[in-house]
Amino acid sequence: MSLPVNDIRRLSDLHPKPQDINYQYGTAGFRTLGKVLDSVLFRVGILAALRSKKLDGKTIGVMVTASHNPEPDNGVKLVDPRGEMLESSWESHATVLANTPSTDEFISALQDFVKTTKIDISKPARVVYARDTRPSGPALVAALEDGLKAMSAEGRNAGVTTTPILHYLVRTINTKGSKESYGTDTEEGYYTKLSSAFNKLMVGRPPRPPLVIDCANGVGALAARVLSRYLVNSLPVELENTAIDTPGALNNSCGADFVKVNQKLPPSLTDLLGPCQRGCSLDGDADRLIYFYLDEHRQFHMLDGDKITTLVASFIVELVKTVGLSEKLKVGVVQTAYANGSSTKYLSERLPVKCVPTGVKHLHHAAEQYDIGVYFEANGHGTVVFSQPAQDLIFSHQPSTPTQLTALTHLQNILNVINQTVGDALSDMLLVEVVLAHKSYGGAEWDSLYTDLPNRLVKVVVPDRNIFKTVDAERRLVSPGALQNKIDELVTKYSEGRSFVRPSGTEDVVRVYAEATTRRQTDDLAFRVAGLVYDEAGGDRSQRPK
Numbered sequence: 001m002s003l004p005v006n007d008i009r010r011l012s013d014l015h016p017k018p019q020d021i022n023y024q025y026g027t028a029g030f031r032t033l034g035k036v037l038d039s040v041l042f043r044v045g046i047l048a049a050l051r052s053k054k055l056d057g058k059t060i061g062v063m064v065t066a067s068h069n070p071e072p073d074n075g076v077k078l079v080d081p082r083g084e085m086l087e088s089s090w091e092s093h094a095t096v097l098a099n100t101p102s103t104d105e106f107i108s109a110l111q112d113f114v115k116t117t118k119i120d121i122s123k124p125a126r127v128v129y130a131r132d133t134r135p136s137g138p139a140l141v142a143a144l145e146d147g148l149k150a151m152s153a154e155g156r157n158a159g160v161t162t163t164p165i166l167h168y169l170v171r172t173i174n175t176k177g178s179k180e181s182y183g184t185d186t187e188e189g190y191y192t193k194l195s196s197a198f199n200k201l202m203v204g205r206p207p208r209p210p211l212v213i214d215c216a217n218g219v220g221a222l223a224a225r226v227l228s229r230y231l232v233n234s235l236p237v238e239l240e241n242t243a244i245d246t247p248g249a250l251n252n253s254c255g256a257d258f259v260k261v262n263q264k265l266p267p268s269l270t271d272l273l274g275p276c277q278r279g280c281s282l283d284g285d286a287d288r289l290i291y292f293y294l295d296e297h298r299q300f301h302m303l304d305g306d307k308i309t310t311l312v313a314s315f316i317v318e319l320v321k322t323v324g325l326s327e328k329l330k331v332g333v334v335q336t337a338y339a340n341g342s343s344t345k346y347l348s349e350r351l352p353v354k355c356v357p358t359g360v361k362h363l364h365h366a367a368e369q370y371d372i373g374v375y376f377e378a379n380g381h382g383t384v385v386f387s388q389p390a391q392d393l394i395f396s397h398q399p400s401t402p403t404q405l406t407a408l409t410h411l412q413n414i415l416n417v418i419n420q421t422v423g424d425a426l427s428d429m430l431l432v433e434v435v436l437a438h439k440s441y442g443g444a445e446w447d448s449l450y451t452d453l454p455n456r457l458v459k460v461v462v463p464d465r466n467i468f469k470t471v472d473a474e475r476r477l478v479s480p481g482a483l484q485n486k487i488d489e490l491v492t493k494y495s496e497g498r499s500f501v502r503p504s505g506t507e508d509v510v511r512v513y514a515e516a517t518t519r520r521q522t523d524d525l526a527f528r529v530a531g532l533v534y535d536e537a538g539g540d541r542s543q544r545p546k
């Protein structure tokens with residue numbers, strides 16, 4: 001059997017590739033302005049069908065979202081059968097196929113690809129897809145559906161939902177009826193699984209003050225609203241920034257990325273959050289989570305992905321120890337270069353810690369090397385993964401004392417609260433709430449585990465970010481030229497100074513991170529490094545960061 005060339009040609013002609021754009025499957029799939037993604041979505045539909053055929057008809061996921069990016073952006077990412085990110089070797093194929101200029105060249109690239117990858121076209125193709133609330137979403141989904149139609153793939157439209165729910169659906173569909181079954185393959189199955197485990201964990205805990213959830217005016221608002229109905233007796237929540245139909249509102253002065261980068265409350269929450277009250281922000285597709293609280297003087301404190309790692313990893317280690325399984329279940333942590341130096345120091349004194357490049361796909365794979373791997377990027381994107389033997393042990397272990405039995409039951413329920421497929425803001429939020437309730441912590445107690453070094457993230461717009469090449473988990477630059485030496489020299493002038501530079505994989509910018517012992521020094525270091533980056537990349541002098 002060969003590719004349905006006539007159908008592909010007819011439909012591909014409806015989705016021509018713009019001539020002057022070069023697409024790249026980056027940190028989180030293809031991501032750019034929504035209005036230039038039509039051909040990409042059509043081609044991704046075909047690629048998803050081929051990926052499914054290659055994997056013997058397993059269901060592949062496609063999520064249409066640009067997550068934390070501004071509303072005019074959109075994007076698309078593929079999800080592999082266990083709910084994980086697309087295998088990295090296929091990312092370059094995706095980039096090649098998205099960039100072939102004409103329908104004829106696209107078809108010939110497809111034919112080569114099918115041959116070299118040894119794809120059996122006669123196999124079935126199954127794809128489940130969803131989108132976030134962006135206005136460009138419906139047209140992009142229609143283009144994706146044309147790609148599926150061209151391949152006669154079986155498509156399941158999961159509608160408007162969060163990225164993590166789509167990942168959950170992929171895993172549940174593919175494990176249905178097997179001994180690795182992950183739950184019921186519906187949204188309701190997702191809410192029921194997470195909330196029933198959460199509700200069990202909250203039995204007997206004192207009532208919690210309401211949690212304010214900033215939904216970034218995105219799809220998380222819809223999901224949080226549904227989830228809250230399952231939590232009426234366990235967690236009171238107040239949903240804010242839920243204006244999913246207001247043009248321009250998505251991620252605008254709100255959401256997890258805004259809070260993390262600006263290190264302040266979304267202005268819309270200023271009058272809502274009371275002293276000592278905690279809140280959290282989701283991002284545009286609800287896969288990132290940042291917590292915060294106001295102290296008694298109404299001063300803002302952020303609890304980011306590093307703080308979540310510390311809280312969650314410590315709690316899991318404690319439970320494993322109480323159950324008596326410390327020798328058999330090794331807990332480890334994965335971070336990126338963005339992790340605050342204080343968090344890495346605190347964690348490394350207690351647990352194995354690994355540093356990998358940015359992108360949950362890198363963290364996820366590294367975390368899978370542990371029995372229980374806890375990973376969060378500082379930006380709040382992360383989860384906990386349990387190896388299959390670890391899960392089997394947790395569900396088969398026979399406790400010897402009532403205390404062990406209680407801890408084991410908690411561990412089992414925790415496993416079900418966690419969405420192990422990918423970072424999931426709502427699942428992570430429930431996990432954090434469980435730990436806070438069990439430890440009787442408020443924001444201040446949680447925050448006191450270690451003190452963050454002041455840190456600063458700066459974006460630099462340069463003519464070509466691709467000239468920036470990194471090594472050592474993105475902590476060092478090898479290109480351009482002598483820039484790394486200049487950064488090294490600068491950093492020595494700051495007490496506990498650290499800074500690194502990397503090209504973003506989701507925005508057309510270069511990112512600069514800096515930390516030092518004081519806020520002033522940190523800002524100074526960040527802006528000086530940004531200036532070096534700008535000069536080295538040949539930027540226009542008048543736009544140089546100050």
Ligand code: G16
Nearest residue numbers: 027028067068359360504505506507
């Ligand atoms: C995506 C990735 C994250 C990454 C972030 C920023 O998040 O899934 O792992 O940290 O982009 O990446 P970069 O610095 O390369 O732009 P999201 O929430 O936007 O999908």
